[in-house]
Amino acid sequence: MNIWVYIDHFKGTPLPASWEALGLAKRLGNAAAVLLGHQLDEAVRAAFAFGADAVLLADDPALADYRAEAFASTLSAAASSQTPDLILFPTTSRGREIAAMAAVDLNAGVLVDVTALELADGRVVATRPVYGGKALVRETCAARPALVTLRGRAFPKPEPQTGRSGPVTRLQVRAEARTTVEGYTASEGVSLTDASVIVSGGRGLTAFPGLDEKSAAAKGFALLGELAAVLNGAVGASRAVVDAGFIPYAHQVGQTGKLVSPDLYIACGISGAIQHLAGMRTAKVIVAINTDPHAPIFQVARYGAVGDLYQIVPALTAALKKKLGK
Amino acid sequence: MKIVVCVKTTLPSEAQVRVEGGKLVLDNTPPVINPWDEYAVEAALQQKEAVGGTVTAISIGDESAAVALKHALAMGADDAIRISDASLAALDTLAAARLLAAAIQKIGGVDLVCFGRQAIDGDSGVTPAQTARLLGWPALTLASAVHVEGRRIRVERSIEEGRQIVAAELPAVLSVVKDFAEPRYPTFMGKRKADRAEIPVWSLADLGLPAPAPLVAWGDFAEPPARTAQCEMIAGNSPEEIAERLAEKILAEKIL
Ligand SMILES: Cc1cc2nc3c(=O)[nH]c(=O)nc-3n(C[C@H](O)[C@H](O)[C@H](O)COP(=O)(O)OP(=O)(O)OC[C@H]3O[C@@H](n4cnc5c(N)ncnc54)[C@H](O)[C@@H]3O)c2cc1C
Ligand SMILES: Nc1ncnc2c1ncn2[C@@H]1O[C@H](COP(=O)(O)O)[C@@H](O)[C@H]1O
Numbered sequence: 001m002n003i004w005v006y007i008d009h010f011k012g013t014p015l016p017a018s019w020e021a022l023g024l025a026k027r028l029g030n031a032a033a034v035l036l037g038h039q040l041d042e043a044v045r046a047a048f049a050f051g052a053d054a055v056l057l058a059d060d061p062a063l064a065d066y067r068a069e070a071f072a073s074t075l076s077a078a079a080s081s082q083t084p085d086l087i088l089f090p091t092t093s094r095g096r097e098i099a100a101m102a103a104v105d106l107n108a109g110v111l112v113d114v115t116a117l118e119l120a121d122g123r124v125v126a127t128r129p130v131y132g133g134k135a136l137v138r139e140t141c142a143a144r145p146a147l148v149t150l151r152g153r154a155f156p157k158p159e160p161q162t163g164r165s166g167p168v169t170r171l172q173v174r175a176e177a178r179t180t181v182e183g184y185t186a187s188e189g190v191s192l193t194d195a196s197v198i199v200s201g202g203r204g205l206t207a208f209p210g211l212d213e214k215s216a217a218a219k220g221f222a223l224l225g226e227l228a229a230v231l232n233g234a235v236g237a238s239r240a241v242v243d244a245g246f247i248p249y250a251h252q253v254g255q256t257g258k259l260v261s262p263d264l265y266i267a268c269g270i271s272g273a274i275q276h277l278a279g280m281r282t283a284k285v286i287v288a289i290n291t292d293p294h295a296p297i298f299q300v301a302r303y304g305a306v307g308d309l310y311q312i313v314p315a316l317t318a319a320l321k322k323k324l325g326k
Numbered sequence: 327m328k329i330v331v332c333v334k335t336t337l338p339s340e341a342q343v344r345v346e347g348g349k350l351v352l353d354n355t356p357p358v359i360n361p362w363d364e365y366a367v368e369a370a371l372q373q374k375e376a377v378g379g380t381v382t383a384i385s386i387g388d389e390s391a392a393v394a395l396k397h398a399l400a401m402g403a404d405d406a407i408r409i410s411d412a413s414l415a416a417l418d419t420l421a422a423a424r425l426l427a428a429a430i431q432k433i434g435g436v437d438l439v440c441f442g443r444q445a446i447d448g449d450s451g452v453t454p455a456q457t458a459r460l461l462g463w464p465a466l467t468l469a470s471a472v473h474v475e476g477r478r479i480r481v482e483r484s485i486e487e488g489r490q491i492v493a494a495e496l497p498a499v500l501s502v503v504k505d506f507a508e509p510r511y512p513t514f515m516g517k518r519k520a521d522r523a524e525i526p527v528w529s530l531a532d533l534g535l536p537a538p539a540p541l542v543a544w545g546d547f548a549e550p551p552a553r554t555a556q557c558e559m560i561a562g563n564s565p566e567e568i569a570e571r572l573a574e575k576i577l578a579e580k581i582l
Contacts, residue, residue, distance in 0.1 A: 010487045066490070068455065068465055093485045097467055100452035103420060104459040109541035110419065112450045129550065130449055134343035135350055138545040178464040179494045182480065187488035194486075197582070231582060249470075249505040250484070255339050255446060256361060256504050263581040275339045281550070285579050287572065288557070301557045303575050305568050315569030323573055324582070 001029030001119065004056065004145075006075065006089040006098060007047055010066075012039050016157060016194050017090030019050040021150050023158035025088055026051045028119060032084070036071050036171075038064035044168060049160040055168045062175035066094055072101035073174035079106055084145050086124060091149040092193075099147045109141035113259075115154040115282075124148065132255045132278030152193050153261040154282075187250050197233030197264045198280070199224045200253055203240040204269015204290065204309055217246035223310065224268060227317045230326055236260065236280075238270045254279035268309040272297025289313065327379035327474070327496075330430055331370040331403065331440040332457070333363040333394040334385060336447045348546035357390050359397040362442030364509035365502040367398045369472060370440040372507065377474060380404045382433060386417065386425050392525055399520035400512030406523060407433075411530040413537045419448070421538035423456035428533040430461060438479070441501040443468065451501075458499035466492055467501040 003025040007018040025031035033052035035043055040059045047055050058074050075098060079087065087102070089095035091113045103110035115136075116127040124146040126139045192198060205220030206213040221235065228235050236253040237246075253260055255278040265283035270276060272288070272295055280286070281300055288301035289309050298304045305312055320326075335357045337343070342353040359367075370381045383398035385391040386409040395406035409425050417425070430436050439458075444451030458465035466472075470489065471482040474496070483490045484503050512520070530537060560575065562568035576582070 010485075015486070067492075068467070072459070093468055093483075096451055097455045097465070100419070100455035101459045101465070103452075104423070104456050107420075107541075110450075110452055110456075111542060112452055125545075127548075128449075131337070131341075131343045131350075131447055132339060132449065133550055135345050136548045136550055138548070139542055140545060141542050143541040179466070179492050182491040182493055184487070184491065185482075185489045191486050243508075249503075252504075264576065264579075273340075278339070285576070285581055287576065293559075298557045298559075302579075303560055303572060304557045305560045305572055307565060307568060311565035312569055312572075315565045316572055319566075319569045319573035320576070323577055 001086065001122070002084045003029050004032050004034050004079070004084040004087045005052070006034045006087065006095060007043060008090050008092045008095045009035070009037060009043055012037060012043055014043050014046055015090060015092055017092060017150070017152040020152070020155040020157045021088040021090050022047070022050050022052060024117065024150065024155045026158070028086070032056050034075060035059070036063055036074050046160070048164045048166055049162055051158050052166065054166050056171050057168050058171040058173045060173045060175065062173060065181035067177040067179050067181060068097045068101060069177035069179065070175045072098045072105065073176065074171060076102045076105035077174050078171045079145060087145050087147050089147070089149040091151050095149050099149050103147050106145065108143045108145055108147050110147045111139050111141060112149050113151045114148050115151050117148060132275070133281055134278070151259070151261065192234050192236055192251065192253065192258045192260055195234035195260070196262050197228065197231040198236045198253070198260055198262045199228040199231070199233055199266045199268065200236035200238065200270060201241060201268050202238035202270030205241060206244070206246070208310055213244070214246065217241060220269070220310065221247060223313045223317070227266070227313055230317055230321050230324065231264070233262070233264070238276050267297050267301070268313055270297055271295050272300065327373060327377050327437045328435050329370045329373055329379055329381045329438045329440065330433060330436050331363070331366050331381060331383050331398060332385070332426055333367065333383050333398050333442070334360045334445045335387060335390045335394040336360040336445055339446055345547045345549045348548070350547045357393050359394040360442055360445045362444055362446065363394060364397070365504055365506050366440040366442045367401050367403065368509040369469070369500060369502045369506055371402045371510070373438060373472065373474060382407065384409065384426065384429050386410070386422055395525055396520040396523065397512065399523050400516040401510055402516060406525045408525050408527045409533070410527050411537070413530065416540060416544065417538070418540040418542040419450050419453045420456055421540050423453050423460055424535065424538050425533065426453070426457045427460035428535050429528060430457070432528070432533060437496045439499045441499065443501050443503050454499055454501035461499065464494035464498045466494060466498055468503050469500045470503050470505045472500065472506070
């Protein structure tokens with residue numbers, strides 16, 4: 001089975017979910033890493049280190065900025081002449097979009113946000129969550145190649161081995177695109193979808209005696225930030241506090257926010273509404289801190305503590321700091 | 327400016343979904359407009375308010391598709407079209423994109439198409455880019471801010487690393503994310519208008535298309551893996567004691 005893996009990167013720095021896809025490809029067959037962009041030497045080395053058998057490379061100034069049309073055209077042109085059986089992508093904003101467009105060019109099927117994948121008689125059978133994770137569906141694809149995007153952290157990330165290398169084939173660049181990139185504004189903090197630990201806060205952060213909601217939330221999120229820092233994690237939030245303007249939308253976890261699968265998710269002052277659960281129920285270990293013992297979040301949590309987050313969170317930060325020797 | 331907004335009817339996000347014998351069992355909560363599509367309608371209406379023009383809502387689906395279309399009308403869309411045909415079975419995203427692209431071409435002279443980010447049933451989020459590709463128009467996906475000046479459109483896209491600012495010439499396709507703006511509520515007058523609206527139905531023959539053959543098919547469903555049977559409640563005489571025990575439990579999981 002001839003498998004391509006689109007290595008998603010931002011300005012030459014690959015996103016970890018790309019290596020998870022590469023790891024899966026290696027288990028299924030022969031894995032070629034596809035790298036499109038500019039100044040990718042470091043990324044090419046990393047692709048070999050993470051297990052690529054070969055690299056298909058389009059390294060060109062015209063691809064320095066991600067533009068969907070150009071990236072999809074370059075990929076589709078290569079795939080229609082070299083006919084891979086399967087193309088894997090990480091489910092990132094770019095992976096999803098390139099897969100979508102390349103599927104049009106190749107008249108191929110696209111299977112999105114897959115959490116398990118097998119081959120049955122050479123046919124791709126994928127499992128993916130639908131209805132906000134309330135059910136899983138088995139999807140099959142009749143056409144070749146099958147284009148599959150993989151949910152981040154659903155597949156193990158391989159251990160890199162330095163010094164590996166292999167053949168690098170240059171792809172023809174198809175840079176024509178009707179969009180121009182005018183710039184970027186960076187968001188601060190760890191990307192939620194890649195984080196292995198997330199400390200999230202909800203409306204429970206808005207009630208601190210003597211403080212208005214806004215100041216209470218600022219105080220609460222500062223406490224969560226300290227806990228997240230000790231765990232090298234990121235800070236998440238429920239929609240309630242995002243809508244109230246206490247933290248930017250980029251932090252929102254849930255059906256209309258980010259879908260995350262960290263190893264550890266600590267929910268503080270979050271009731272556990274179904275739309276919030278849709279975004280985080282696949283976390284490995286969920287810890288809930290809530291004053292209400294009947295909060296639905298406890299139904300999905302492995303560990304729960306009933307109490308005031310303003311007291312428990314700083315104490316937890318201190319305890320973990322000590323135990324982790326920080 | 328001639329604007330089209332693509333909307334879908336879905337179950338509300340709080341609906342109960344179960345699996346029985348590999349089949350999906352949906353509860354009977356009334357369907358709603360896909361929540362993401364409300365942002366798309368809002369974006370369409372704001373462009374119309376900024377530069378003038380019309381907003382047409384389109385949806386593929388059986389009679390229930392009228393729910394999403396009527397919501398769009400009640401918010402302020404000028405008209406609506408439903409795409410439906412007896413020979414349409416389950417569609418994959420590419421098949422849906424082919425129908426939407428054909429409808430947009432049939433409407434003619436369209437400058438801007440707004441999509442939601444994804445439909446909360448299939449959770450795919452690929453139809454906007456696929457429709458753009460079929461039309462040969464630029465796809466400006468995940469838009470959180472949109473500025474149109476003459477034929478030039480500038481969009482801020484929400485990506486993992488922050489925002490990417492992208493420009494293109496109209497016609498173009500957008501998908502809209504939540505931080506664009508809160509969608510407006512339907513007005514009383516809007517609801518009355520929507521209730522009375524006769525929504526035309528376009529068939530495959532109207533679109534000049536054969537029945538698209540889906541490449542991706544849904545098979546059996548399964549329940550998501552059950553979460554740990556029971557939550558272990560960590561108690562203690564003080565917050566410090568609770569925290570200490572919780573920290574021990576977390577470390578014992580060997581995930582850090
Ligand atoms: C279409 C749609 C999409 C949605 N998408 C999302 C989404 O993506 N993400 C999302 O999160 N929500 C989403 N929601 C909203 C969701 O339904 C809930 O309203 C929201 O998640 C509630 O947020 P919360 O848990 O912070 O607030 P609440 O439900 O108000 O819960 C606050 C909790 O804090 C506890 N608490 C209070 N004080 C303290 C204290 N001092 N210490 C500890 N605990 C305390 C309370 O006991 C309570 O359980 C969506 C809703 C709809 C209709
Ligand atoms: N049946 C449909 N009718 C009209 N628009 C649709 C339909 N299905 C999807 N869309 C549009 O495409 C977006 C993304 O859907 P999806 O790719 O299915 O997640 C939705 O938010 C809608 O704007």
